[in-house]
Every structure is written in structure tokens, then in C-alpha cells.
Amino acid sequence: MGLHPADPHLKGTGRFLGDDDHPGDSDSQISEAFVAECVNQIAKSPYWRHCAIIITWDDSEGDYDHVPPPLRALGPDGHWLSDGPRVPLLFLSPYARTHYIAHASGDTASVVKFIDSVFGLVPLADLPAEAYARRLGYKRYHQANLGPFDDKTSQITDLTCCLDPARLMGWAAPLPPSYALISEKLIHHLPQQTGIGWRWAGVEPVDRQRHLPNVIPSDFNPRP
Known part of the structure; x- marks a missing residue:
């Protein structure tokens, strides 16, 4: 995984002591x-039996993706x-599916929708205060549905597809x-120190595939 902030390899460097994952402020x-x-x-605690851990990022930090992002809403300028x-x-959860990749479309609203679904909550988007804010937003910016999207994007998954029905119903044991x-060992040492790197994972970085060109579009902006 990487180096711990207290790792002796970092002592005296004076660099990258943050753990917030922002480029320039930290080290991935x-x-x-x-x-x-x-x-x-969390896994070692009594809370593991009742938890769902969702790990995601709020943006790509400038990484290139070959799949065009979807269009979901109109801006104030139309x-x-x-x-x-x-x-x-x-x-991650004791009730999660194993060896599963969800192909449903999602965004940051999916995390809120998951909480809504699990606890049977009224979506943030449907709260009275939000209804007022949406009317105000439409009056000022001529844009509908400004605000939380946890009940305004039906095409966005609520992540419950990641849960295993058999484990939820008790037909299979929790993980x-x-x-x-x-x-x-993986947390406190770099991959080259553990022998578990990209070769171990069965992948090959593009820049090492000398026989395959790494074609980047001319208009690609690497800045996040």
C-alpha cells in the first residue's frame, strides 16, 4: 500500500507528511x-459485524479516462x-458480494442514496428546506433541481447491488x-521492498509496454 507517516524512511525529508491524498500536499x-x-x-473491531465501508474519491486528480463522462444536467447557461x-x-462489508464488479452508473450521490436505502430515510432532496431552495434556485438561475441529487437521479445506483442477498437473509455466513x-507489511513498506508489485498483481504499466503506444488525446488537460 505505501509508507506510514511515521515510517523512518520519511524522517528528515520534510515532505509529504499529509495523508489527504491531494497532489502536491501529500503522497499517494x-x-x-x-x-x-x-x-x-474497523475490521478488527466489534463494529465489523454491522458495517459497510465505502472508499471513493471526489475527482480523478487529472488522470485520463478513455470513457466519456455522461451528461446528466443543464447548467444555468443552458x-x-x-x-x-x-x-x-x-x-467492504461482511454482507458484500465477493469477486463482484458493479457495472451500474453511480456518482457521489450514490453514497447518500445507500444511506437512505439502508436506514429508510427521506432523501435529502425531498426535505422541505430543499424544496424551497430548489424553487429559489430556479427563480435565480433558471435551473431545476439545484441541490442534493439523492432522489433526482433515478439512473444512479444506490450501491445495494454490492450486497449479497444470501448473506443479508442469513442463508450464507457473513464474511x-x-x-x-x-x-x-504492505502498509509500512513500498512495493519494491515487499516483492508484491505490478508483476505480482499480473498487470503491466502502459509505459513499460514498449510495443504499445500510449496515445493521449492532444486536447487532454492533465490538471484536475
Whole structure:
């Protein structure tokens, strides 16, 4: 995963001591180690039996994605607003499906929709205060549905597809914490120190595939 902020390799460097995962402010390996430690603490605790851990990002940090983002809403000027490039989302729970990749469309509203579904809550978008704010937004900006999207985007998943019905119904045993636990060796050491790198994972970085060109569109902007 990466280096822990207290790792001796970092002492005296004076750089990248943050764990917020923002480029320029932190180091991705430090922030990944921070997330791994949080997951381990929850998995080892009594709360694992009742939890769902959702790990995602709010933007792509400038990484290129070959799949065009969908168009979901119109801006105040009448032009379409697109979602940003895709970002990863990991769902960990004793009631999760194993070896499963969800192909449903989602965005940050999916996390709120999941909470709405699990606890039977009135969506944020349907609260009286939001109805007033939407009317005000339409009056000022001529744009409908400004505000929370947890009940305004029916095409967005609520992430319940990540749950295994058999485990929810008690027909199959919940997953043990070992499914989520990450080795301390991986957290506190770099891949080249563990021998578990891209070769171990069965992948090959594009820049090492010398026989395949890495074609980047001329208009691609790497800045997030």
C-alpha cells in the first residue's frame, strides 16, 4: 500500500507528511496507508459485524479516462454539465458480494442514496428546506433541481447491488474480517521492498509496454 507517516524512511525529508491524498500536499502511498490502517481498525473491531465501508474519491486528480463522462444536467447557461472522469469505488462489508464488479452508473450521490436505502430515510432532496431552495434556485438561475441529487437521479445506483442477498437473509455466513484486513507489511513498506508489485498483481504499466503506444488525446488537460 505505501509508507506510514511515521515510517523512518520519511524522517528528515520534510515532505509529504499529509495523508489527504491531494497532489502536491501529500503522497499517494502515505494516504493509501492511512486508508488501509482505518480499514484494519474497523475490521478488527466489534463494529465489523454491522458495517459497510465505502472508499471513493471526489475527482480523478487529472488522470485520463478513455470513457466519456455522461451528461446528466443543464447548467444555468443552458449548456450540458458532464460528470468528471470515472473514479474508483470500493465497497467492504461482511454482507458484500465477493469477486463482484458493479457495472451500474453511480456518482457521489450514490453514497447518500445507500444511506437512505439502508436506514429508510427521506432523501435529502425531498426535505422541505430543499424544496424551497430548489424553487429559489430556479427563480435565480433558471435551473431545476439545484441541490442534493439523492432522489433526482433515478439512473444512479444506490450501491445495494454490492450486497449479497444470501448473506443479508442469513442463508450464507457473513464474511470474516480477514476479507478486509490488509497486511501490516504492505502498509509500512513500498512495493519494491515487499516483492508484491505490478508483476505480482499480473498487470503491466502502459509505459513499460514498449510495443504499445500510449496515445493521449492532444486536447487532454492533465490538471484536475
